[in-house]
Amino acid sequence: MPVQYNLPESIAAVIRRLEDAGYASYVVGGAVRDCLAGRQPHDYDLCTAALPQQVEEIFTDKHIIETGLKHGTVTVLAEGEPVEVTTFRTESDYSDGRRPDSVAFVSNIEDDLARRDFTVNAMAYSPVRGLCDPFDGQDDLRRKLLRCVGDPDTRLQEDALRILRALRFAAQRGYTIEPETAAALHRNRERLVHVSAERITSEMMQIVCGAHVGAVMMEFSDIIAQILPEIAPMIGFEQHNPHHKYDVWEHSIRAVESIRPDPLLRLAMLFHDAGKPQTYSVDEHGIGHFYGHPAISREITEQAVRRLRLPVQQEKKLLYLVRHHDTPLGCTARSVRRKLAVHGEELFRSLLAVKKADCIGQATAPQNVTNLLQTEALLEQVLQEDNCLTRKDLAVNGHDLMEWGVSGQEIGRYLSELLNRVLDDPSYNTREQLHAMFEQLRTQEDHMELTVNGMSAGSCVRMVKESLESIPAVTRADIALDSGRVMLYGQNIPLEQVEKALAAVGFEVAI
Numbered sequence: 001m002p003v004q005y006n007l008p009e010s011i012a013a014v015i016r017r018l019e020d021a022g023y024a025s026y027v028v029g030g031a032v033r034d035c036l037a038g039r040q041p042h043d044y045d046l047c048t049a050a051l052p053q054q055v056e057e058i059f060t061d062k063h064i065i066e067t068g069l070k071h072g073t074v075t076v077l078a079e080g081e082p083v084e085v086t087t088f089r090t091e092s093d094y095s096d097g098r099r100p101d102s103v104a105f106v107s108n109i110e111d112d113l114a115r116r117d118f119t120v121n122a123m124a125y126s127p128v129r130g131l132c133d134p135f136d137g138q139d140d141l142r143r144k145l146l147r148c149v150g151d152p153d154t155r156l157q158e159d160a161l162r163i164l165r166a167l168r169f170a171a172q173r174g175y176t177i178e179p180e181t182a183a184a185l186h187r188n189r190e191r192l193v194h195v196s197a198e199r200i201t202s203e204m205m206q207i208v209c210g211a212h213v214g215a216v217m218m219e220f221s222d223i224i225a226q227i228l229p230e231i232a233p234m235i236g237f238e239q240h241n242p243h244h245k246y247d248v249w250e251h252s253i254r255a256v257e258s259i260r261p262d263p264l265l266r267l268a269m270l271f272h273d274a275g276k277p278q279t280y281s282v283d284e285h286g287i288g289h290f291y292g293h294p295a296i297s298r299e300i301t302e303q304a305v306r307r308l309r310l311p312v313q314q315e316k317k318l319l320y321l322v323r324h325h326d327t328p329l330g331c332t333a334r335s336v337r338r339k340l341a342v343h344g345e346e347l348f349r350s351l352l353a354v355k356k357a358d359c360i361g362q363a364t365a366p367q368n369v370t371n372l373l374q375t376e377a378l379l380e381q382v383l384q385e386d387n388c389l390t391r392k393d394l395a396v397n398g399h400d401l402m403e404w405g406v407s408g409q410e411i412g413r414y415l416s417e418l419l420n421r422v423l424d425d426p427s428y429n430t431r432e433q434l435h436a437m438f439e440q441l442r443t444q445e446d447h448m449e450l451t452v453n454g455m456s457a458g459s460c461v462r463m464v465k466e467s468l469e470s471i472p473a474v475t476r477a478d479i480a481l482d483s484g485r486v487m488l489y490g491q492n493i494p495l496e497q498v499e500k501a502l503a504a505v506g507f508e509v510a511i
């Protein structure tokens with residue numbers, strides 16, 4: 001079947017003008033590769049024999065931006081569309097392993113194509129001259145093979161970013177990396193230290209979102225570990241647990257592939273079990289356990305992603321998802337309401353997705369997926385019922401409490417206590433009932449009710465109970481595992497001390 005290039009008119013017009021002035025000109029790189037693969041290119045780069053100044057002279061009637069004059073690139077605004085035109089060039093002397101010390105303009109396309117990274121990216125097409133493919137990129141593309149142009153070691157040593165670009169193309173497009181190129185990727189991985197954090201992050205985010213990320217992460221785990229050394233202990237770490245068929249790394253990768261390609265969700269799956277090797281223990285039946293691993297995974301993730309320099313809000317969300325991947329979301333409307341109040345809808349849905357992917361990645365616990373689907377159905381129901389989920393939704397507010405004689409910080413505390421009751425039973429949310437409840441609370445000031453976040457197993461409940469009962473003012477702590485609801489009994493219990501005691505064992509007061 002003949003290849004359909006179907007160049008957009010603005011691109012074809014720029015090429016025509018340059019050709020009419022006597023300069024050979026082509027579409028080059030990704031757009032040619034995509035057209036040949038039957039995909040719609042997302043942008044078109046042009047290259048030409050004309051020098052930047054000559055390009056400017058040819059397009060005096062158009063607006064021109066001198067994008068990267070030193071490197072030969074000018075942007076022509078053709079019918080409002082920006083078109084990047086770069087003079088044929090070679091690059092030389094990559095003394096820092098990332099940027100060429102100098103570029104030299106050349107007059108033929110073949111020399112320009114020789115500096116490009118992979119054969120499939122080293123093709124050019126012109127409506128006048130046809131396809132230029134000196135490195136058999138078309139052949140490799142047909143076989144979905146990613147191969148360096150020229151000697152792979154030399155090419156990767158010039159610019160180590162190419163190592164990650166290779167992984168990215170493989171992850172996105174499902175290319176196989178040709179054996180000699182693959183061997184060179186492994187051999188040269190340490191050169192990635194020369195690549196800036198921004199470029200690594202940009203490639204990493206695309207790699208984890210690739211449809212074929214699993215195979216790439218299995219084959220090139222050493223390269224991923226070069227960027228994120230925190231993942232290294234997961235590789236090959238056997239779990240010795242009937243719920244887990246795979247080692248920690250393979251399970252994590254399967255979980256990555258089982259969640260939609262949103263970079264944060266995918267990173268959450270990559271790191272959710274990073275704390276397992278450190279928390280591993282074996283019981284008397286020889287079964288492996290990982291008590292408290294989510295808190296350790298969170299710490300490890302924090303360390304690792306600091307290097308990726310994510311925006312603060314994104315990092316916070318990622319850490320939260322890792323920390324709570326194992327915290328139950330509940331299977332009653334009551335516990336779903338409480339969790340929804342704690343997490344908010346967006347985070348609740350992300351946690352659901354994380355938990356589903358975790359189950360699918362285990363491949364041994366279909367029952368758990370069914371439970372999660374039930375939780376999801378409950379979520380929809382609770383949201384539809386338009387329940388009271390925050391202090392703002394209560395039928396009373398701070399003014400009412402002041403009217404009832406409460407002042408200062410006590411107001412917030414009473415509102416939280418009332419909310420805690422209403423989360424259990426939304427029918428309490430009327431002014432009259434809340435007032436009655438308030439009177440009851442006021443006369444019986446010997447307890448405190450809160451919701452603790454992060455408990456995922458009976459062992460957590462024990463830990464929380466012990467740490468709370470070590471506070472002298474607390475005489476008893478009753479805890480519901482599924483919803484995280486805690487009742488503390490005692491006189492004048494200091495909230496601050498409660499929060500500190502919980503933080504020390506890795507939990508937090510949510511409401």
Ligand code: ATP
Pocket residue numbers: 028029030031045115116117118121122159161162165
């Ligand atoms: P995408 O579809 O993801 O944009 P692309 O191949 O167009 O893929 P770009 O980063 O836009 O990738 O680069 C355009 C072209 O420039 C590539 O096709 C390749 O020929 C060349 N190129 C880009 N980066 C490098 C590099 N680090 N080393 C060598 N050649 C490169």
Ligand code: MG
Pocket residue numbers: 030031043
């Ligand atoms: Mg591109």
